[in-house]
Amino acid sequence: MAIKNICCIGAGYVGGPTMAVIAQKCPDINITVVDINEARIIAWNDDDLTKLPVFEPGLDSIVRETRGKNLFFSTDVDAAIDRAEMIFISVNTPTKTYGKGKGMAADLKYIELCARQIAKISKNDKIVVEKSTLPVRTASTIKSILDNTGNNVKYQILSNPEFLAEGTAVEDLLQPDRVLIGGDTTIEGERAVAELVDIYSNWVPKEKILTTNVWSSELSKLTANAFLAQRVSSINAMSVICERTGADVYEVAKAIGMDSRIGSKFLKPSVGFGGSCFQKDILNLVYIAKSYGLDEVANYWEGVVEMNNYQKNRFSDKIITTMYNTVSGKKITFFGWAFKKDTNDTRESPAIQVADNLLNEQAQISVFDPKVDQDQVYKDLNLLNTRDPETNLKLVKVLESPYEAIIGSHAVAILTEWEEFRHYDWNKIYESMLKPAFVFDGRGIVDVNNLKSIGFSVYKIGAGNPVN
Ligand SMILES: NC(=O)c1ccc[n+]([C@@H]2O[C@H](COP(=O)([O-])OP(=O)(O)OC[C@H]3O[C@@H](n4cnc5c(N)ncnc54)[C@H](O)[C@@H]3O)[C@@H](O)[C@H]2O)c1
Numbered sequence: 001m002a003i004k005n006i007c008c009i010g011a012g013y014v015g016g017p018t019m020a021v022i023a024q025k026c027p028d029i030n031i032t033v034v035d036i037n038e039a040r041i042i043a044w045n046d047d048d049l050t051k052l053p054v055f056e057p058g059l060d061s062i063v064r065e066t067r068g069k070n071l072f073f074s075t076d077v078d079a080a081i082d083r084a085e086m087i088f089i090s091v092n093t094p095t096k097t098y099g100k101g102k103g104m105a106a107d108l109k110y111i112e113l114c115a116r117q118i119a120k121i122s123k124n125d126k127i128v129v130e131k132s133t134l135p136v137r138t139a140s141t142i143k144s145i146l147d148n149t150g151n152n153v154k155y156q157i158l159s160n161p162e163f164l165a166e167g168t169a170v171e172d173l174l175q176p177d178r179v180l181i182g183g184d185t186t187i188e189g190e191r192a193v194a195e196l197v198d199i200y201s202n203w204v205p206k207e208k209i210l211t212t213n214v215w216s217s218e219l220s221k222l223t224a225n226a227f228l229a230q231r232v233s234s235i236n237a238m239s240v241i242c243e244r245t246g247a248d249v250y251e252v253a254k255a256i257g258m259d260s261r262i263g264s265k266f267l268k269p270s271v272g273f274g275g276s277c278f279q280k281d282i283l284n285l286v287y288i289a290k291s292y293g294l295d296e297v298a299n300y301w302e303g304v305v306e307m308n309n310y311q312k313n314r315f316s317d318k319i320i321t322t323m324y325n326t327v328s329g330k331k332i333t334f335f336g337w338a339f340k341k342d343t344n345d346t347r348e349s350p351a352i353q354v355a356d357n358l359l360n361e362q363a364q365i366s367v368f369d370p371k372v373d374q375d376q377v378y379k380d381l382n383l384l385n386t387r388d389p390e391t392n393l394k395l396v397k398v399l400e401s402p403y404e405a406i407i408g409s410h411a412v413a414i415l416t417e418w419e420e421f422r423h424y425d426w427n428k429i430y431e432s433m434l435k436p437a438f439v440f441d442g443r444g445i446v447d448v449n450n451l452k453s454i455g456f457s458v459y460k461i462g463a464g465n466p467v468n
């Protein structure tokens with residue numbers, strides 16, 4: 001059986017781009033991406049491609065090429081499930097905010113709802129693919145729901161975790177380091193795995209398609225994110241030592257990165273990692289370890305998140321102490337709000353925590369981010385529930401131009417590494433700021449000597465150069 005119809009449940013940062021690329025590479029397969037969020041589906045169908053709900057370089061042209069041909073976005077979940085031979089589940093799996101495992105475990109309610117809906121609708125055999133990031137052994141939960149509430153149709157559950165990073169999603173999908181597919185080791189299981197391998201083989205070299213058992217595949221995803229986040233926390237831990245000793249973390253990163261056993265990637269010091277995945281997935285891993293009574297393992301990984309929280313708070317503390325121990329009534333301009341460059345995603349962005357800390361000290365904040373709008377900034381701050389929305393509205397302004405945002409500021413804080421920040425007219429910025437004019441670079445992107453020659457006092461994370 002060659003797959004002719006795919007349904008993807010969840011039209012988010014993963015579902016949208018992943019299906020767009022499959023549609024482009026497999027013109028003979030009809031793909032319907034469904035979501036219960038009607039506004040999101042409307043945005044995916046917008047003629048104006050700048051309004052797509054997910055900003056990713058290169059995504060608009062793939063959607064232009066495929067949408068309406070073999071790629072469709074719809075709110076009719078039932079019809080798409082019914083039609084499909086293969087169903088990807090790509091819904092959100094956030095950290096639980098209630099009950100047992102609150103603040104740690106993955107909330108699987110959306111996964112379970114999908115499984116129940118698939119069971120209710122399906123009248124012929126289906127391959128169900130876990131695309132969402134899930135705790136190890138979730139496939140058995142899905143299988144149990146499907147088998148016990150379904151219409152006696154046969155299901156194969158595959159695990160096919162997604163490794164794309166935001167901002168480079170299209171590139172990562174077109175040229176993945178590997179594709180991982182976990183399936184049952186039965187004949188039916190192997191057949192289902194082969195169907196999915198066939199789909200990816202349209203553009204991914206065979207040697208990069210790795211097949212494993214389901215549990216290894218599920219756990220590899222959490223492991224990959226834990227290792228990646230651990231690298232960021234490790235280099236951030238060294239950034240503090242560099243600042244205290246006069247060593248330069250960028251030189252240290254280069255020196256260790258040339259060791260082929262360590263490798264040079266993912267060693268950029270920062271104000272902390274953000275994004276919807278790292279913290280959530282590590283906490284999920286910590287919860288799994290604890291649930292097996294493996295407290296030492298749990299504590300080991302929890303340290304990665306603790307280090308990250310320390311780094312975020314350390315940055316806001318640095319701003320406060322440098323600005324003569326008070327930021328009350330002072331205007332601080334944030335360059336960047338997204339959790340990394342080239343995305344409009346702000347989930348768990350370090351900017352949110354840094355802003356919250358500074359607002360607690362009665363600072364006034366103006367924000368400029370090339371891709372994040374005002375509503376999102378207020379939404380992120382209000383979600384913290386630290387103060388009432390009116391106060392956030394009063395203390396925080398979101399501007400559409402960096403040069404407008406900066407007028408009358410005491411300091412600039414760089415929270416996202418957008419390329420354009422490097423090329424701003426820093427002389428002009430200096431002119432419109434109060435003096436002394438401070439720059440706090442949480443992403444290591446500025447040329448310290450150049451800014452100092454203009455007149456700025458500069459702090460660059462990990463650079464071992466005390467502000468002067
Ligand atoms: N964002 C990433 O870069 C990334 C990368 C790899 C893996 N992941 C994982 O992929 C999963 C999805 O992440 P995301 O960032 O795309 O999330 P998202 O929040 O952007 O999208 C999920 C979508 O699923 C929809 N949804 C939830 N329940 C539904 C239901 N019952 N029926 C139909 N639609 C439903 C939501 O409305 C939402 O639009 C998560 O498990 C995440 O950990 C994310």
Ligand SMILES: O=c1ccn([C@@H]2O[C@H](COP(=O)(O)OP(=O)(O)O[C@H]3O[C@H](CO)[C@@H](O)[C@H](O)[C@H]3O)[C@@H](O)[C@H]2O)c(=O)[nH]1
Nearest residue numbers: 162163164165166232266267268270273274275277339340
């Ligand atoms: O050297 C580095 C690399 C990253 N970061 C920060 O770490 C966070 C995460 O960055 P990145 O991993 O590039 O983006 P994500 O989109 O969160 O992607 C991660 O999370 C996804 C969701 O699970 C996985 O699919 C990807 O493989 C994994 O890289 C961001 O805040 C980055 O600024 C650093 O501070 N220093």
